[in-house]
Amino acid sequence: MMSTTTTDLTRGDFTLPGEAGYEQLTLRLAKKWGADTIRDSDGTQLSPEIVQAGYDIYSTVCLVRSVQPWARENRDKLQQNFLMSYPVVAEKATTAITLLKGYFTEQFVVNFKDNPKRWWQVFDRATGKEVPARKWSANEKKGIVTVTDTEPGHSYTVNFLVFRIWEEISMYNHLTNDWGDREHLAAVDPMHPETQQVLLAFLEKWLREHPDTKVVRFTSMFYNFSWFWGADRATLRDVYSDWGDYEMTVSPRALKLFEKRYGYRLTSEDFVNGGLYNSTHNAPSRRYRDYMEFIHDFVIEFGRKCIDLVHQHEKKAYVFYDDHWIGVEPSSGRFGEFGFDGLIKCVFNAFEVRLCAHSKGVETHELRLHPYLFPTGLKGEPTFKDGGNPTLDAKNFWIDARRGIVRAPIDRIGLGGYLSLVEPFPDFQDYIEQLAKEFRLLKSFHASDRPWTAPFKVAVLTAWGDLRAWTCSGHFTPGVELYDVLESLAGLPLDVQFISFDDVVKAGVPRGVKVIVNCGRAGTAWSGGHYWSDPRVEATLTEWVRKGGALVGIGEPSALSQPGRNFRLAQVLGLDRDRGERIANGKYNYVAPAKNARGVEGVTEHFITADVAGALDFAKDVDGIFVLGGDTQVLAERAGEKSPKLATHAFGKGRSVYFSGFKVSHENTRLLHRAIVWAAAQESGWSVWSSSNVKTEATVFPKAGKLVVINNAGTDEETVVTLGDGKTTKRVKLEAHGIAILEV
């Protein structure tokens, strides 16, 4: 049921991918879906018929791969990075290491031009020590480094600079789509003033040549996320791949400028890190954080020049929040300095909707929805072809994205890909029409209102803090608990913020925050890793909970091993983890969970478990948890093991809840929600604007007087929603993937 509204739900805020050769279809669907903007996809040029139909035109440009002839002639201006050679075990006193062995030589060429002795490093990994430069030599012809005085049985590696001769996104598309002998595009490095001039000249020309374009969409700015390919794509294509790592920004020029600015010199090992590089998932070093700041500064500085040019041509500048987004940092406090008009995020999940909405300093937040109009999906499954069911796909993606859209304002939506593919799927065409109306309705609620949230704030504590709010490192990755937690949080009526350890040290826990979530495995940026070595973090948070704060710890919260202790907040959590060193230490024999009110074995009845209807499933959770004493209440434990899965602890005036892991599901989202509310000691307010069925969620827009009830499942559902008085209930029936709007 869709309530009546005065908003025009049939038109606007929708970007449609035009397709040359399908002019009629393009215009028909633009009308049906209420599009106001038509974009050209990568490699397609819109025909005049479309361009002149009165729609805003939106064109993509990827600057760093736009100047191919110049790139071919200026190979020393191509982008670079450090690579670590695969380890070689010395057999004699002289050891030769083939630098690119194991790497994709269509992507990488060793940079012998910049003095290897200055920029490279050789390591003896058995001792962990650098080999002095006089003990090795580089041979350009053979592509090897020869190390002398090597110790037999020790492993040696070389950190070396490479130019990248094939830009990764075009490489991926080229090889995935078998583009044969089509040109390999290379990305130039704007760190060089010459490159900047060339790019600005290109952009100036391009802007002049695209008079009909209203919106220039950058894909994105200059540096792609890190993606190192292996020699054999069948067995190891992605040697290293991280959506947030700055590896691919490195060059001798950048390092020299860094040294000048920061007063100290970075080494290759600051980037290589034994082959782990600077994965966003691992707690970042201080030196690397400085380097990120340096690059962010540069990207803003030169990016601003490009955007100014766009504005001079009276066009708008949008940026795609992916691909070459490194250094753009839409969550940074400085993002506004770019002057972008819009930010576009392609989304699979609710947390990505929140990620997009979270960015300040930009007027328009636009989502690119899935499925893309491609014959197959990302895993090769059929979409717009025989065997595919794109309508069902669209519904399933939509119910995930919608949870985020209900909670946070999004300005526009759109699709990507080849529009012609939808022609044989009229039900898909109808569904997108309906979806677009649903979006416009939800947007209208946000226009002058904010959805109700519980009367306390929640902070997610990670090493990255707000810089990586509402994501970990790109799209959802199974096995990283925080993604699951974010996906749950993204649709809950909670006011969530993201804080870092540095924030805590600097200013304590922000005012209004009642619950801190710390979720992740030991050593990760999410749990915090070495950031817990600062005792001020432990002291501040311990004191804060004792005085009435609350901690929800998931996985290995506050983990940083020291003798006898693995969780720095063990005293707060009332438990710790045995990583194998406590075989001789006895474990407190806690009261085993029995059966909850719904007859679920192994689950203690509690406010938190009140909706638990089956065994808890946290996927691969943490084992070896032991409680410190009788005041830790274990609500559930691992099957067949005396290791809590879910436990609560009172600490001073505060509370904590521990989860041994997390996996997003309707049931677990509810469990997390209840845990947070319990930790905040706000159980009495639980029923306000609640929905009984865990597959459904209720959101109230108080000023508008609208209660939005969504069905997050692909089955028809019924639920009882409770109104703002916490008492009055209404029964609501929802179709599969459906929505209901109640006037309240």
Added chain:
Amino acid sequence: MMSTTTTDLTRGDFTLPGEAGYEQLTLRLAKKWGADTIRDSDGTQLSPEIVQAGYDIYSTVCLVRSVQPWARENRDKLQQNFLMSYPVVAEKATTAITLLKGYFTEQFVVNFKDNPKRWWQVFDRATGKEVPARKWSANEKKGIVTVTDTEPGHSYTVNFLVFRIWEEISMYNHLTNDWGDREHLAAVDPMHPETQQVLLAFLEKWLREHPDTKVVRFTSMFYNFSWFWGADRATLRDVYSDWGDYEMTVSPRALKLFEKRYGYRLTSEDFVNGGLYNSTHNAPSRRYRDYMEFIHDFVIEFGRKCIDLVHQHEKKAYVFYDDHWIGVEPSSGRFGEFGFDGLIKCVFNAFEVRLCAHSKGVETHELRLHPYLFPTGLKGEPTFKDGGNPTLDAKNFWIDARRGIVRAPIDRIGLGGYLSLVEPFPDFQDYIEQLAKEFRLLKSFHASDRPWTAPFKVAVLTAWGDLRAWTCSGHFTPGVELYDVLESLAGLPLDVQFISFDDVVKAGVPRGVKVIVNCGRAGTAWSGGHYWSDPRVEATLTEWVRKGGALVGIGEPSALSQPGRNFRLAQVLGLDRDRGERIANGKYNYVAPAKNARGVEGVTEHFITADVAGALDFAKDVDGIFVLGGDTQVLAERAGEKSPKLATHAFGKGRSVYFSGFKVSHENTRLLHRAIVWAAAQESGWSVWSSSNVKTEATVFPKAGKLVVINNAGTDEETVVTLGDGKTTKRVKLEAHGIAILEV
């Protein structure tokens, strides 16, 4: 079938526990079982009727708890240890810590006599730093330490000295058997010269008062294994319990003598170690190893005086390898200096048989078999009472112990407990008669012969090396893989030795060793922990395998994390472990195991897996294993995960095999055996003296010309044994728990 033999199988080498009041039974069973020795159990005094029946008499004495009135009068001569108080979170600038909170105050009394400021330490566990002595004070009356200038939110602990007022073995028996107001016995500390005098005087008197005693069995020497009890036995009885830790030997006098001898001062934290103490399972520090040496030296020195006294009285001195065995170290090269005549080990498992047999410097190796003649077993299950089946228990214990007895010479066996309990179990009486004959037969084979072993040596590499050969830390503990491995090895036709990392650094891999087994979790003494930080270990072993050696790595072999590498022998193993830091690093896509020749899914056909008949079960094994390249062959992987369970790798001229875990079973013992033989590149000799049925094992005594085939199962089994030519086979039928002797 039992072959004919000229040995008298009916008499000798058997120790029977006599029981006063059951003289007739004692003498009847002594005859039936062929006992040559009758012992008094703890607390029972044999009647003259038994003593004078012509059997050797064997009496137990526990010196350190033998002088109770003196102990009560000399409380400062009781044994001591350090305890760590439970952490207290500071709320203000002054923090009081109740020292014994959480500990069993019938076991411990705080030692305020020796200056706390000299011996104790207070730690701020948030910073990891010691609190200066001027910032805390001890209050004897209140039993607290008050710390000043404490930081709110930091956790503080106190390491303090305690006297132990109740000796742990008597405490355990007292409380387990509800002995009510029977006296609490305390253990005196022979570190004091006065105590030594008192003990020697007691022993002298005792020896005079036991003219009929032929063998004095010490239980054991002076210091019990570490066992700290908690305040509430229902929830946490064993706060800390380790069979091999020297915690309970500490005293100010010992520490002063240590400092004098070693030239440096040990601190309380060397013992407390953040509450982990010095568990045998964790890689020991160098300082603690020095301290062990110091105590071993002392125990030998004073022990020798006691034994000399026994010899002066023309009695023999045996020592029980348990209880107060700390400092005795029967695997030490110095054990012979004690001058003991016999060593007695109670055994549940084959590895304990090997442990006993392994000890040099003693003439007689005696086993105490299970079940003990008690109404209930260790876990409270019925044995010699209604519902029990002691005969079946005895058979099941015997088939485990027998595997070890077949492989290594044992001189005597015996039982313990209350003989009267066997009266209602005539089948048990008959079975022990048969078992004793079986033992004597096997002993006769060892008399002038050694069982055949494969023509290469195997070394188990741990931090402890030979000092902890054939055990980890006491009886079998599930979850510590090395116990399982030892139990498998204990019955295999392999020449096994135990080496330490220090051995490897000092002298390389011993000559003749072809296979090294390194098994355990990261940080444990078994895997090696910090001992892997010496690059010589990595270099020596890597070179050794490259030149033709072999490594069998189990669990987390060679684990010591550094950036990008967790296993120091990753290059040798062809694999490493991702502990969560490699989310962004791609993993080599190895060829998945398919199906072996017996149709087992997920198991690659290979020499190693040739007897695998079902899915591999290694209990809680290690996940996150990734292979380094295509030359690592994965034979089995974890269910539903791309993480190898079993893999092989060729490295230079050598080989390696990796197991993700291990659990003793007939199938896995065979798998380990095959893996070792394959690693040694000795597949061609596999069939020599082999037995086809994995539940059976064959052992040949070449000189005696006897092939012993044992059935390790409780079911009738049939097997095909292959003789020494590797071709001729014989079919053998074995009863449940049975044995067959073939003339060959």
